[in-house]
Amino acid sequence: MKYMVDLDGVLAEFNRSFAAQLGVPTIPLDDKSWPTKWDWPEDYASPEQLAEVWNTVRASKHFWEDLPAFPWTGEALELLHAEALDGEEVYFVTSREGVDIKRQTERWLSKYGFPEATVLVSTQGDKAGIAHDLDADVMIDDRPEVLTKIREWGKDTLRIYLQVHPYNSTFAIRAAEDYRILPVESPVTAIRSEYARREIYQHDCDVCNGAGTIASVGSCPACHGTGKSKLNGNA
């Protein structure tokens, strides 16, 4: 199984650092007055200030590496890392800009619990294309535009989770249902759902005594439903 997991707004709290760079007060996550757009710090600055801050961010060798985590990040990365150790594929996909993005992101992930992560940096911001090319099974992101596009371009079996924030809660309520996108309070909920789903839908092949993990009798890659598997010696 292949996970495709977003960084900013899902695992890393970009806005807090970005607001600090702009000299804008940070708004706590649980504040009811939280703005309804994801890049709200931009509303507090002039185009010139924004350009200056973005130049600073792009030139920094540590801005992305120093981003704060969300309260759930450690547990989410622990669960994802367990999935990776179990043979699942985990891709962290980001559209970040700047110096040494891949390694800054890898070091950040390692610091919060996922060593030797696979990080993909999309300079075109085309996550739908990446999901398609990876043939991803699970996607976790916070941007409605990204997820809507992926829903349109991705395979039918792709399971999409929306990390809910005040800036996307309207989408979560109204549009997510239409696009079969599952709103979650944190990526931990999404990953635990995947654990539960696997327990329900995937089990050891009971025809060849567990040579393959399968969704149904007949789909076992070892015996193809015949029970004759060379792997367990009963062929």
Ligand SMILES: [Mg+2]
């Ligand atoms: Mg994001």
